[in-house]
Amino acid sequence: MLDLADRPVWLTSFWGFSPDTWGCVGFSDNWRREKFLPDARKGALVVIYVTKGKGPDNQRGKVVGILETTGETGHIKQFLSGDAWEEKEADPKSRGKWQYAVRVSRAWIIDESEWQNVDDIFAETYGRSSAEAIGANGVRLSDEEAARLANLTVHEVPVYGQTGKLDSVVRPFSDALKPSRAVIPAKEPYFVGEVDGPKHLYILRLVGGVANWLGEPVDDEDERMIIKVGFSKSPYMRRDQIQSAYPAGRFKWEIMFPEPVPDTAPYLDAATAIKGEDAMKARLFKGGARVLGGEFYLAEEWLVRKCWTAGKMAAEGAEKAG
DSSP states (O other), rough: OOOOTOOOOEEEESSOOTTTTBBBBEEEHHHHHHHHHHTTTOOOEEEEEESSSSSOOGBTTTTEEEEEEEEEEEGGGGGBBBHHHHHHSSTTTTOOOOOEEEEEEEEEEEOOOOOOHHHHHTHHHHSOOOOHHHHHHHHEEOHHHHHGGTTEEEEEETTTTOOOOOOBBBGGGGTTTSOOOOOOOOHHHSSBBBOSSEEEEEEEEESOOOOHHHOOTTTTTGGGEEEEEEESHHHHHHEEEHHTTTTTSEEEEEEEEESOOEEEEEEESHHHHHHHHHHHHHHHHHOEEEETTTTTEEEEEHHHHHHHHHHHHHHHHHHHHH
16 A cells, blocks of 8 residues: 555546646635545645546546645635636636635646546546536545555646745655655756656657747758757656746747657666667767757757667667676
8 A cells, every 4th residue: 555654645626737826725615625624734635637628638537646735724815826816717617716725735747648537547436426526525535546646657846835845856656755765966957856767768859949949040940959868767757847947938848759658668777778868969969969058959850860769779789788
């Protein structure tokens, strides 16, 4: 079973998962909040699935994140960013709702590759409760169902109003509440550590206009791209972590390689993946790519594809040699 130090684990639904602007769990009636408060004071964990009728298309019906609650209560406006409050009140479907709030202290997003349908992972609880009741009141998961969270890959994300240090190590949820393990030292301007273990190589591509980003004319702009090369337990999480360091706007990171992302990381450990990463960098340098700092490059598409092949060959060679 998942050892959560006797923490209760609840299930509820949101219209999305944005704890950086929505730092609470809200109830439409005080009696509903009072029913939840004894568990909240124990640091209850609330598993979030996105409603099937509203929310991002690729998240609907999926279990996408986990919140840690506190015993602090207040009006929902206290725990929302100004933009989130204005958006909530501008929508007739949410105006005036969920006013009785409980503050959230920490939040974790589940790796996109591991999002599961709520009626699959929590079939027992979801099957015996209506979606309306789950959304309005929340329901407590059994120990058996809560234990299914243990091996889900997560990383911590910011919570609105949070003052503590963020621990963005990528790891199984069973380790998420434990003290951080040692991580590989930072090698890049924006770094989020992760424990060692199986790794993917990846290439991320920045979408939104090369010349606009660089602030200068670029010859054959349609044939050039800004990329980041690296390795990670999860390309999805690395993409999201890097994106979270940028303000919202037209520029978005997308996974270029691997495509598709395999269910299982192909390389045994970081040492093996580093061989592949170094080979990608060497191929980019040899091909004349422009270094933009850290592991970011401006390169033509043909060269990016060549560098991906070089990285895979080097990592596979390192595995065979090891």
